[in-house]
Amino acid sequence: MEQLKEKYADRDVAFVAMYVREPHAGERGFRHYSDHESYAHKLGYAKELIEIKDLSIPVVVDGMDQTTHETLGNLPNMVYVVDKDGIVRHRDNWLLADDVDEMLAELVTRDDPSRPVHKTIDTSELSASI
Amino acid sequence: MDGLRRLWKRAERVLAKPAFAVSQMIGIHPPPGPGIGFWSWRYLDIVKTTRMVMSKRVKGYYARFPGLFPPGSEFPRIVLETTEGVVVDTSQFLGQKHFVLFTGAIT
Numbered sequence: 001m002e003q004l005k006e007k008y009a010d011r012d013v014a015f016v017a018m019y020v021r022e023p024h025a026g027e028r029g030f031r032h033y034s035d036h037e038s039y040a041h042k043l044g045y046a047k048e049l050i051e052i053k054d055l056s057i058p059v060v061v062d063g064m065d066q067t068t069h070e071t072l073g074n075l076p077n078m079v080y081v082v083d084k085d086g087i088v089r090h091r092d093n094w095l096l097a098d099d100v101d102e103m104l105a106e107l108v109t110r111d112d113p114s115r116p117v118h119k120t121i122d123t124s125e126l127s128a129s130i
Numbered sequence: 131m132d133g134l135r136r137l138w139k140r141a142e143r144v145l146a147k148p149a150f151a152v153s154q155m156i157g158i159h160p161p162p163g164p165g166i167g168f169w170s171w172r173y174l175d176i177v178k179t180t181r182m183v184m185s186k187r188v189k190g191y192y193a194r195f196p197g198l199f200p201p202g203s204e205f206p207r208i209v210l211e212t213t214e215g216v217v218v219d220t221s222q223f224l225g226q227k228h229f230v231l232f233t234g235a236i237t
Binding site for chain 2: 015016022030033045046060078083091
């Protein structure tokens with residue numbers, strides 16, 4: 001997503017990441033992570049995520065009751081692409097940067113046909129989604 | 131050895147999308163990428179993860195998802211704070227910017 005953010009930096013596109021529950025806390029590769037015990041705990045993990053992934057995209061944190069996450073589907077790695085009119089143009093239950101790139105290219109090209117953008121992201125060899 | 135590696139990479143590319151589609155059909159959602167999309171099983175607890183993705187609760191989320199804000203519908207207004215304490219209100223993007231909202235976590 002950082003690649004996409006760079007690609008669309010000069011176009012009218014904003015990126016927002018929402019930090020949600022840890023789906024694999026305590027598992028083989030994540031022994032020292034546990035389920036959130038408080039909002040401060042959750043916020044700490046969100047900050048750690050930014051460090052680990054070196055994110056420049058703003059990361060919002062839902063409350064402990066997960067109201068917003070619940071409203072949007074409660075999935076760990078979902079994505080919504082929303083246009084300037086507030087209409088959902090693309091959404092997926094698993095984030096695939098290729099598909100997001102394709103939709104954004106279409107939207108920004110429609111905004112300014114004199115500066116067309118083409119899909120360039122290919123995630124087939126990437127191992128991480130965020 | 132290099133030839134084998136190249137062959138494996140090519141097979142991964144060819145098989146990745148169908149494997150991902152099949153995995154979605156049976157209700158398991160591994161990330162795309164190396165290992166035909168099943169690279170994550172190396173660090174996840176296979177039993178726990180399988181039990182989780184096959185649970186009624188999680189299957190319910192995936193079953194409910196298609197009905198929530200499908201393409202063409204209006205996205206709800208969301209107001210949340212970033213880790214820096216800055217308020218992000220999705221209504222601020224109206225008429226100004228397209229936006230991409232995605233969820234994620236460390237694990």
